[in-house]
Amino acid sequence: MPSPLxxxxxxxxxxxxxxxxxxxxxxxxxxDRIEIGYDLRSELHxxxxxxxxxxxxxxxxxxxxxxxxxxxxxxHPEIYTPGAADPRERAAAVKHIANTLRFAQKAGAGIVxxxxxxxxxxxxxxxxLDLVARGERDTAACGKLKMRLLDTRDRRVxxxxxxxEESLDALAPVLAETGVRMGLENLxxxxxxxxxxxAERLLKRWAPAGFRFWCxxxxxxxxxxxxxxxxVRWLDRLSPVxxxxxxxxxxxxxDDHRMPPxxxxxxxxxxxxxxxxxxxxxxxxxxxxxEDIAAAVPFLKDAWNLP
Numbered sequence: 001m002p003s004p005l006x007x008x009x010x011x012x013x014x015x016x017x018x019x020x021x022x023x024x025x026x027x028x029x030x031x032d033r034i035e036i037g038y039d040l041r042s043e044l045h046x047x048x049x050x051x052x053x054x055x056x057x058x059x060x061x062x063x064x065x066x067x068x069x070x071x072x073x074x075x076h077p078e079i080y081t082p083g084a085a086d087p088r089e090r091a092a093a094v095k096h097i098a099n100t101l102r103f104a105q106k107a108g109a110g111i112v113x114x115x116x117x118x119x120x121x122x123x124x125x126x127x128x129l130d131l132v133a134r135g136e137r138d139t140a141a142c143g144k145l146k147m148r149l150l151d152t153r154d155r156r157v158x159x160x161x162x163x164x165e166e167s168l169d170a171l172a173p174v175l176a177e178t179g180v181r182m183g184l185e186n187l188x189x190x191x192x193x194x195x196x197x198x199a200e201r202l203l204k205r206w207a208p209a210g211f212r213f214w215c216x217x218x219x220x221x222x223x224x225x226x227x228x229x230x231x232v233r234w235l236d237r238l239s240p241v242x243x244x245x246x247x248x249x250x251x252x253x254x255d256d257h258r259m260p261p262x263x264x265x266x267x268x269x270x271x272x273x274x275x276x277x278x279x280x281x282x283x284x285x286x287x288x289x290x291e292d293i294a295a296a297v298p299f300l301k302d303a304w305n306l307p
Contacts, residue, residue, distance in 0.1 A: 003031045003297050004306050005247070006060040006281045009048075010037035011293070014286055019047025023057050029294050035061040035281040036107060039075035042067060052107060060279035061183075061244060062104040064114045069096045081117030082167030083160045083193040090163050097167075097182070098174045105178040111243050111279065113183045113214045116164055116193045119157050124149040125189035128226050132253040137227050146227070149190055160193060168206050175210035183214025183243035188222035188254065196234040203241040212243025215273075216283070218256035219246075221265050225253035235273050244279035247300065257285040259292040260299050267303040274304045 007026050016022040022044060026034060034057055040048065045067075051057050068075045069092070080093035097114060104112045124145055131142040175182060184199055186192070194202060199213045215235065224231045235242075249263025250256045259282070260267060274280065280300075284293055300306065 003033070003301070004276075004280065005031060005297060005300060006033035006035050006058075006279055007031045007293065008035040008037050008063065008246075008281055008283045009040055010035075010063070011282075011284050011286055011288060013037055013039050013041065013044060016044060019044035019049070020051055021047070023048055023051040025290075027056065029290060030297065031282075031293075032056070033058045033060050033279075035059070035063060035113070035279070035283075036066055036104075036109070038063045038065055038068070038077045040066055041075075049107070059104075059107040059109040061111045061113055061281060062100060062107060062109045064100045064112055065096050066100050066103055069099075077115040078117070081115060081193075082171070083117030083164035085120050085160055085163065087163065090167050094167050094170045097171060101171075101174050101178045101180045101182065104180045109180065111181040111183050111212065111214070113185050113244075113246075115187060116184055117160060118187075118189070118191045119153050119160060119193060121152050121156050121191055123189060123191055124152070125191060125226065128190075129222075129254045132226060142227075153191065157193065157198075161198060164193060165202070168202070168209075168211060172206070172209040172211075181210040181212050181243055183212045185214040185246075186216055186219050186223070188216075188219040188256065190223070190226070190228055196229060196238065200237060200241075203238075207241045213238045213241050214243045214246070216246040216248075217265070217267075217270060218248040218250050218258075218283070221250045222254045222256055225250070232269055235270065239273055242273065242275075242278055244281065245274075246281050246283040248283050257283060257288075259284050259288055259296040260303075261295070262292065267300065271304050274306070280306075 249258040249260040249265040
């Protein structure tokens with residue numbers, strides 16, 4: 001029986017020049033669902049869509065941006081962000097997210113995963129992770145740095161959240177047009193937009209239009225390892241507006257995109273949030289050995305009682 005898990009094409013897109021071969025490599029792992037990643041080059045599109053048309057593979061989700069915006073120096077999910085401080089960047093983000101939503105509709109995907117941006121501030125999260133890695137999470141120095149992080153972010157985030165709201169308003173008609181939802185992904189650093197609390201507040205207004213919270217479990221665990229959230233409590237609160245999951249493990253405290261059972265993540269904690277209507281997308285780092293992905297499938301089936 002094929003796996004209920006999907007696999008991101010981010011894993012192997014860089015190694016293929018033909019989309020059929022890309023899909024076939026994923027099929028060889030016993031996985032017949034994919035997330036189309038943000039680095040699926042245009043020359044791969046024809047072959048991937050051929051396999052979709054044949055019924056060989058199903059697309060659960062698409063990671064923004066796809067297609068890659070013209071003129072971009074390289075594929076990246078934050079070429080433009082809908083929560084950017086610059087209104088011109090926000091307008092470009094809206095334009096190219098709309099293109100991705102229409103691409104997702106063509107591919108038969110139900111949701112597009114989007115990075116919303118980062119607060120314009122120093123990245124204190126990396127310094128906190130360094131302290132946590134040295135066993136200093138509960139020290140006065142780490143506590144002081146967290147307070148600086150929280151204070152700086154609180155003072156600067158307001159205009160960017162308002163910009164994100166404007167972007168969501170602009171994208172809502174495209175969601176209605178395409179029938180594709182849009183998932184606001186949580187990122188590992190605290191500087192990222194939105195936090196769990198911000199996502200909860202945003203989605204009280206925008207969930208009826210088709211916006212959702214896309215939970216990257218690895219990122220969730222990194223945020224928890226910094227001592228900034230309780231992962232399970234936040235998933236309890238956000239469960240009604242969940243749109244899907246990126247699934248990967250974390251080597252404590254912040255070495256993510258590993259395939260379980262490697263890493264230190266206790267996946268049994270998240271079992272109750274797994275539902276048949278929510279995509280489960282394996283998101284290994286490019287270059288991860290195929291055997292690691294193959295091992296992750298039965299491990300997660302057992303941990304989550306998947307068919």
